[in-house]
């Protein structure tokens with residue numbers, strides 16, 4: 001199973017990753033020990049969109065109607081952040097934007113916070129009743145969880161995990177290494193992206209990487225090496241991407257694409273990658289850039 005999550009719309013260089021000095025740090029949480037204050041960060045959600053202010057940044061609680069039902073989602077730089085589902089988005093001033101647009105322009109901690117707000121609001125809307133006994137669920141104080149007063153079932157925000165694999169092979173006769181890039185059969189089909197897919201229940205990340213590579217391009221790889229991860233709100237709320245690099249076991253093997261998932265798979269020398277790469281804010285691009293930046297040898 002693939003996802004369309006390896007690729008996204010093309011984008012120019014975005015603001016990039018979290019600042020190494022620790023500023024702009026997002027910590028997820030569910031603290032209701034005090035009510036929202038006017039200076040707290042506000043993330044109203046309508047459908048799959050979030051409200052931003054005229055400057056493109058997040059509004060504050062004090063700028064929004066007092067009757068919204070705020071739910072805590074954590075802190076950014078120590079400032080509490082709250083989300084609320086908005087029934088009538090046109091009643092609020094500002095710009096409603098999808099996660100991709102936010103992730104393109106905002107620093108990564110803000111994009112992560114926005115992704116969490118989308119996940120929490122969607123989860124609350126779709127987990128109102130106990131799946132076992134149909135009683136209405138109640139919030140668990142201090143946690144992002146709901147519990148059934150009837151049978152005690154506790155429900156958490158579901159998290160789907162997917163792997164991406166940057167597959168390389170050694171270059172021939174002193175030439176640069178080559179990176180395997182693929183084009184998906186759906187989504188942004190013009191992009192050259194990475195093999196990717198969701199981890200199945202009962203499967204390790206590494207096993208999923210081996211399986212997806214086999215299914216999508218018919219290759220076998222050596223042990224996948226973990227590189228990085230990214231919360232990803234484009235493939236539905238609650239997706240976590242885990243990025244790996246791996247070397248193909250047979251450098252002479254050519255990819256054989258699964259036509260249900262891919263239209264094309266091709267080896268590119270790392271010093272001659274195509275222009276149509278995933279956007280700068282995506283882990284796909286971080287992995288591709290990391291492979292391209294490896295010292296030659």
Ligand SMILES: [Zn+2]
Pocket residue numbers: 130131132133134135148149150151152153
């Ligand atoms: Zn129940």
